[in-house]
Amino acid sequence: MVRSFRRGALAAAVVALSVAPVAACGAGDGAQTLQVKPDSQSATKGDIQVQNAFVLTQPNGPATVTARLFNNGNADQTLQAVQLSGGGSAQLSGPDGGGTVTVPAHGTVLLGGKGNPTAVVSSGSEALRDGDVQNAVFQFSSVGAVSLPVQVTPAAGYFEPFGPGTLPTTQAPTPTETPSATDTASPSDTESPAGDGTPTDTPSPSDSETATAS
Numbered sequence: 001m002v003r004s005f006r007r008g009a010l011a012a013a014v015v016a017l018s019v020a021p022v023a024a025c026g027a028g029d030g031a032q033t034l035q036v037k038p039d040s041q042s043a044t045k046g047d048i049q050v051q052n053a054f055v056l057t058q059p060n061g062p063a064t065v066t067a068r069l070f071n072n073g074n075a076d077q078t079l080q081a082v083q084l085s086g087g088g089s090a091q092l093s094g095p096d097g098g099g100t101v102t103v104p105a106h107g108t109v110l111l112g113g114k115g116n117p118t119a120v121v122s123s124g125s126e127a128l129r130d131g132d133v134q135n136a137v138f139q140f141s142s143v144g145a146v147s148l149p150v151q152v153t154p155a156a157g158y159f160e161p162f163g164p165g166t167l168p169t170t171q172a173p174t175p176t177e178t179p180s181a182t183d184t185a186s187p188s189d190t191e192s193p194a195g196d197g198t199p200t201d202t203p204s205p206s207d208s209e210t211a212t213a214s
Contacts, residue, residue, distance in 0.1 A: 043148035047073030048103070050138055050146050055084065055121065055128060056112070056155035056163040063128055064155070065090050065119040065136065066112030066162040071103040078102050078141040079109075082119045084150075085135035086127045090119035103140075112162035120167065128152050 042051040053067035065082050079101040082090035092101050094117050101117040103109045110116050121128070128134070129152060136150045155163020 041148045041150070043146050045146045046143035047071055048077060048138075048140050048143045048146055050148060053136055053138075053148060053150040054159065054162075055134060055136070055150055055152045056159050057128055057130060057152060058155050058164045062164050062167075063088070063121040063152075064112055064162070064164050064167070065121060065150070066110075066159070067119075067138070067150075069103045069109045069111065069138075071105055071107055073142075074105050075142070076102050076104050077143065079117075079138060080141060081137075081139040083137045083139070084121065084128075086132075088121045088128065088134075089123060090121050093118045093120070110162075112166070114161070114166050118167060120164070130154050 041053070042049065044050075049070040049072065051068045051070070053065065055063055055065055057063045065084075069079065071077050079092060082092070084090075092099055094100050094102070095115060101109065101111070101119075111119050132152045133149050134152060135147055137145050137147045139145050153159060155165060
């Protein structure tokens with residue numbers, strides 16, 4: 001009888017210990033399941049590796065491609081283009097605003113996010129549907145094309161800092177004021193030849209006659 005009781009208590013303790021981690025994973029705002037980052041496909045070709053690639057969308061606006069690019073080689077490589085199987089193409093922009101995205105040797109570059117290079121899909125973005133999977137081709141200067149499937153997802157939650165909402169906004173240049181006709185100097189404002197003083201040190205005819213008479 002005592003042995004049966006001990007066995008039952010031991011079994012109950014084992015069950016309680018096995019259930020506790022499961023309950024902890026789903027409880028509270030700091031649950032472990034909420035900390036898990038979305039996973040995606042990755043592709044490697046030569047010295048280049050592309051990871052965590054997604055197409056991020058927003059309502060009534062362009063989409064962006066975000067990805068982590070690794071260069072394991074001894075020379076810099078340039079990302080030249082990003083094409084989507086649905087017909088969309090991304091316009092590349094470096095962190096300085098230029099059209100070149102360089103992945104340094106033994107370095108990494110993040111596409112998307114404030115202060116990072118961007119790949120904006122303007123043409124063909126209307127064909128993107130959240131939840132679809134597109135085949136993306138990343139064209140590099142040395143290794144060529146690196147392709148992998150990417151998921152189309154809204155730029156919300158974890159993806160919001162890397163989506164189109166972080167793109168810099170350009171302001172229209174303010175027109176400069178052009179001088180009007182009234183602001184330009186009129187002929188009366190300029191010094192006329194009559195304003196030039198005539199030499200007063202030259203003797204007049206009367207002065208010459210007076211000197212001769214003396």
